[in-house]
Amino acid sequence: MTTLGIPIPKRPIHPTGVWDWLTTIDHKKIGVLYGVTAFFLFLTGGVEALWMRVQLMGPEADFVTPEVYNQLFTMHATTMIFLGVMPMGAAFFNFLIPLQIGARDVAFPRLNAFSYWTFLAGALILKFSWFMGGAPNAGWFGYAPITGIEYNPGNGIDFWILSLQVLGIASLAAALNFIVTIINMRAPGMSLMRMPLFTWMSFVTAFLLILAFPVITVALIELMFDRFYGTNFFVTSAGANPLLWQHLFWVFGHPEVYILILPAMGIVSEILPTFSKKPLFGYPVIVLSGVVIGFMGWMVWAHHMFTVGLGPVANSVFAVTTMAIAIPTGVKIFSWIGTMWGGSISFKTPMMFAIGFIALFIIGGLSGVMHSSAASDAQQQDTYFIVAHIHYVLFGGAIFAIFGGIYYWFPKMTGKFLGEKLGQLNFWLMFIGMNVTFFPMHFLGLDGMPRRVYTYSEGMGWDYWNLVATVGSVVLALGVLVFLHNFFKTLISGEEAPGDPWDGRTLEWSIPSPPPHYNFVQIPTVSDIDDWWHRKREDDSSLAPVAGSSEDEHDIHLPDPSYWPLVTAVGLFIGAYGLLYTLNIGTFTGFPLFAIVGGSITLVGITAWSLEPVNEPDSDH
Amino acid sequence: MAQAELAHGGHEEHQTTTGLSHKKLLMWAFLGSDCMFFGSLIATYLVYKNRSLGGPLPEDVFDILTTSTSTFVLLMSSMSMVLAYSALTRGNMNGFRIWLLSTCIMGATFLGFQVFEFNEFVNHEVHFECSHLEDLTKFERTFADRCDGTVDEVFIEHAGLTPRTNLFGTTFFVLTGFHGGHVTLGVIWLLAMFFYSLRKGGITPAKHEEVDLAALYWHFVDIVWIIIFTVIYLFGVFPGF
Numbered sequence: 127m128t129t130l131g132i133p134i135p136k137r138p139i140h141p142t143g144v145w146d147w148l149t150t151i152d153h154k155k156i157g158v159l160y161g162v163t164a165f166f167l168f169l170t171g172g173v174e175a176l177w178m179r180v181q182l183m184g185p186e187a188d189f190v191t192p193e194v195y196n197q198l199f200t201m202h203a204t205t206m207i208f209l210g211v212m213p214m215g216a217a218f219f220n221f222l223i224p225l226q227i228g229a230r231d232v233a234f235p236r237l238n239a240f241s242y243w244t245f246l247a248g249a250l251i252l253k254f255s256w257f258m259g260g261a262p263n264a265g266w267f268g269y270a271p272i273t274g275i276e277y278n279p280g281n282g283i284d285f286w287i288l289s290l291q292v293l294g295i296a297s298l299a300a301a302l303n304f305i306v307t308i309i310n311m312r313a314p315g316m317s318l319m320r321m322p323l324f325t326w327m328s329f330v331t332a333f334l335l336i337l338a339f340p341v342i343t344v345a346l347i348e349l350m351f352d353r354f355y356g357t358n359f360f361v362t363s364a365g366a367n368p369l370l371w372q373h374l375f376w377v378f379g380h381p382e383v384y385i386l387i388l389p390a391m392g393i394v395s396e397i398l399p400t401f402s403k404k405p406l407f408g409y410p411v412i413v414l415s416g417v418v419i420g421f422m423g424w425m426v427w428a429h430h431m432f433t434v435g436l437g438p439v440a441n442s443v444f445a446v447t448t449m450a451i452a453i454p455t456g457v458k459i460f461s462w463i464g465t466m467w468g469g470s471i472s473f474k475t476p477m478m479f480a481i482g483f484i485a486l487f488i489i490g491g492l493s494g495v496m497h498s499s500a501a502s503d504a505q506q507q508d509t510y511f512i513v514a515h516i517h518y519v520l521f522g523g524a525i526f527a528i529f530g531g532i533y534y535w536f537p538k539m540t541g542k543f544l545g546e547k548l549g550q551l552n553f554w555l556m557f558i559g560m561n562v563t564f565f566p567m568h569f570l571g572l573d574g575m576p577r578r579v580y581t582y583s584e585g586m587g588w589d590y591w592n593l594v595a596t597v598g599s600v601v602l603a604l605g606v607l608v609f610l611h612n613f614f615k616t617l618i619s620g621e622e623a624p625g626d627p628w629d630g631r632t633l634e635w636s637i638p639s640p641p642p643h644y645n646f647v648q649i650p651t652v653s654d655i656d657d658w659w660h661r662k663r664e665d666d667s668s669l670a671p672v673a674g675s676s677e678d679e680h681d682i683h684l685p686d687p688s689y690w691p692l693v694t695a696v697g698l699f700i701g702a703y704g705l706l707y708t709l710n711i712g713t714f715t716g717f718p719l720f721a722i723v724g725g726s727i728t729l730v731g732i733t734a735w736s737l738e739p740v741n742e743p744d745s746d747h
Numbered sequence: 748m749a750q751a752e753l754a755h756g757g758h759e760e761h762q763t764t765t766g767l768s769h770k771k772l773l774m775w776a777f778l779g780s781d782c783m784f785f786g787s788l789i790a791t792y793l794v795y796k797n798r799s800l801g802g803p804l805p806e807d808v809f810d811i812l813t814t815s816t817s818t819f820v821l822l823m824s825s826m827s828m829v830l831a832y833s834a835l836t837r838g839n840m841n842g843f844r845i846w847l848l849s850t851c852i853m854g855a856t857f858l859g860f861q862v863f864e865f866n867e868f869v870n871h872e873v874h875f876e877c878s879h880l881e882d883l884t885k886f887e888r889t890f891a892d893r894c895d896g897t898v899d900e901v902f903i904e905h906a907g908l909t910p911r912t913n914l915f916g917t918t919f920f921v922l923t924g925f926h927g928g929h930v931t932l933g934v935i936w937l938l939a940m941f942f943y944s945l946r947k948g949g950i951t952p953a954k955h956e957e958v959d960l961a962a963l964y965w966h967f968v969d970i971v972w973i974i975i976f977t978v979i980y981l982f983g984v985f986p987g988f
């Protein structure tokens with residue numbers, strides 16, 4: 127087939143093996159790709175954390191140099207936030223949203239594949255920095271001007287900038303896709319107020335993504351132009367104001383916190399009703415508080431800047447807004463407890479993680495309210511107290527919910543149950559390990575131990591709790607290892623799971639496990655919140671789980687696979703490096719050869735993509 | 748127009764939940780995101796306004812008459828985009844092509860103005876007579892001490908504005924540069940559509956939505972320029988802002 131005279135290689139209609147994964151545009155497979163990749167990256171971030179815990183185990187250790195320590199904490203946080211929690215959330219978005227709203231795929235399947243490959247490109251750029259002259263070393267917030275070329279001449283910050291820019295493209299594409307999917311592809315009768323909570327929270331998250339990411343994109347562009355092209359955005363000797371970066375970063379950074387936690391809240395809101403055998407208590411209130419959190423997340427950013435001297439008025443205003451945001455969060459927690467109240471609770475592994483989430487998130491939330499007071503924050507800023515807080519909300523919160531979600535939906539994804547005994551062991555090791563690691567950090571912080579410092583002196587009184595924290599981190603790591611063991615054991619010899627193993631409530635449980643590639647033989651018509659739960663109890667045999675019937679399958683037309691999303695992302699990968707690695711040809715310095723090559727590949731990819739029909743006319747399914 | 752991407756090439760046509768097409772929603776959501784992008788760049792410009800340690804400054808380089816002209820051309824291009832779309836929906840393919848091409852030409856003209864303007868700024872020169880020192884801008888006054896009685900006029904050849912010169916140059920070039928990039932993409936998109944419309948069945952009245960999307964983008968880029976022109980150019984040279 128040729129278009130505009132360009133010979134275009136044949137489209138993979140029924141690819142197999144590796145080609146299948148490289149060209150897939152099936153939201154379920156892309157979800158699996160996201161999940162597996164993100165979990166692997168989560169493990170690398172965990173190794174970076176353990177490395178730091180070993181260094182901090184005792185005073186004046188020299189397990190790593192200060193330079194490497196700076197790289198470790200920067201990479202640990204950047205990895206966990208952008209390559210761990212966010213893409214694991216994306217894995218759930220991908221796998222679940224079309225199933226929960228009764229759709230056969232997302233609105234733009236090829237854009238979805240593009241999001242994944244671009245995410246992978248960004249992840250590789252960040253992680254390869256370890257082997258290409260040094261990782262970034264200025265914290266995940268990358269405050270300018272310390273990230274400026276004058277104070278940070280190595281390439282680490284460059285990799286950090288390029289990686290985050292590429293990841294931003296991936297997030298933007300994914301968020302746009304899910305916004306359109308949720309608005310426009312709901313099954314008949316699936317009104318907004320009948321949508322499952324996970325889909326609702328993902329919807330709010332997607333809006334936060336498209337509105338917050340451009341802000342950090344601009345900050346990164348400015349920093350990049352300073353570093354690459356000698357502009358003055360953060361050059362204080364030219365009159366630049368170092369607070370500009372902090373404002374731009376935290377205007378993005380605080381909504382980012384909700385980008386991390388809202389999907390987790392959505393997961394917990396799915397698990398709790400199922401294992402309590404009760405509908406979610408106060409569904410509209412939980413939805414509304416999620417939306418309110420999404421709005422209020424924009425009004426609190428300067429609580430990260432209480433100590434930079436914004437003045438008492440600004441500090442007071444941001445202290446009050448920050449305290450106020452605890453209200454919708456508290457409403458959610460009461461609704462979750464209300465859901466469990468009086469229910470016949472079954473303490474299966476997903477439920478354990480969900481309950482663990484609530485307990486740990488309350489602790490993290492409370493310490494958050496403590497430093498919402500500007501005066502109190504002045505004491506806690508840059509101490510281990512903040513480290514404790516962030517790990518209670520992001521590890522005890524987001525990661526626990528994600529583990530719960532994995533245990534909950536694994537049977538749907540693979541048709542097999544993750545082992546329950548190993549699951550309980552997994553939970554308790556992580557729960558105990560997490561508390562032993564991070565709770566002592568409250569004491570260390572209040573005792574004045576600064577964060578992001580590679581060691582501490584003997585006699586500061588910090589030895590004991592640091593040793594305890596390191597022991598806890600080993601327990602935590604054991605918990606993760608038990609999970610990995612459980613994962614592979616299940617894949618090899620797991621117990622078969624039926625379509626609806628937990629007596630679920632939402633539409634994804636109405637189809638077989640694993641779902642057929644077209645999801646629903648017939649698009650369901652929805653008439654209730656928790657529609658599937660109600661249909662099961664109407665005792666109408668015509669509404670039994672719809673198994674795929676071969677006769678119907680032929681009439682379902684799904685988009686064909688495509689390799690252009692991958693090609694486009696490869697172009698971005700090369701192009702991003704090309705901005706950094708320029709050539710000097712004769713007198714012409716800084717010739718961006720690789721940027722041009724990468725840009726051209728991307729252009730070819732986009733052009734071929736836009737000329738390629740969604741379905742080949744002659745494809746037969 | 749209200750059919751899912753999934754349905755193209757399929758046997759049945761799925762209606763979308765809202766009746767709007769996926770692509771239209773995608774475009775609106777993207778433009779919302781782009782608002783935050785330009786909003787952040789404009790905010791940066793405003794934060795650094797009047798904070799440059801040296802010149803040239805807006806009153807030294809801006810030529811409101813030139814930029815008003817290019818602004819007018821860009822505004823007119825939006826009108827011709829509307830006419831192109833309306834011709835297409837009425838089935839007037841020739842009218843569509845003519846108006847689409849004139850939109851491209853006006854967009855390219857705007858870009859030409861921008862290149863010219865950037866070039867002028869980079870090669871800015873300071874030139875004044877020592878008898879008229881009271882009319883000088885702040886930047887020009889920094890050279891006033893060269894009027895030491897031995898010369899009648901001062902001529903500084905290398906007093907240009909680049910992205911590296913000062914905070915004004917940095918913020919101005921990056922903001923307007925990214926806007927120019929958006930216009931360039933738009934011109935390429937519209938040109939591609941023009942050539943595509945020359946092919947049989949490439950663009951037909953039934954596919955008017957493809958053009959509608961490009962038009963939406965084009966108008967958005969135009970509106971952003973109106974804001975830039977007002978906030979950066981007009982407020983930059985008229986005192987009191």
Ligand SMILES: [Cu+2]
Nearest residue numbers: 380383427430
């Ligand atoms: Cu915050």
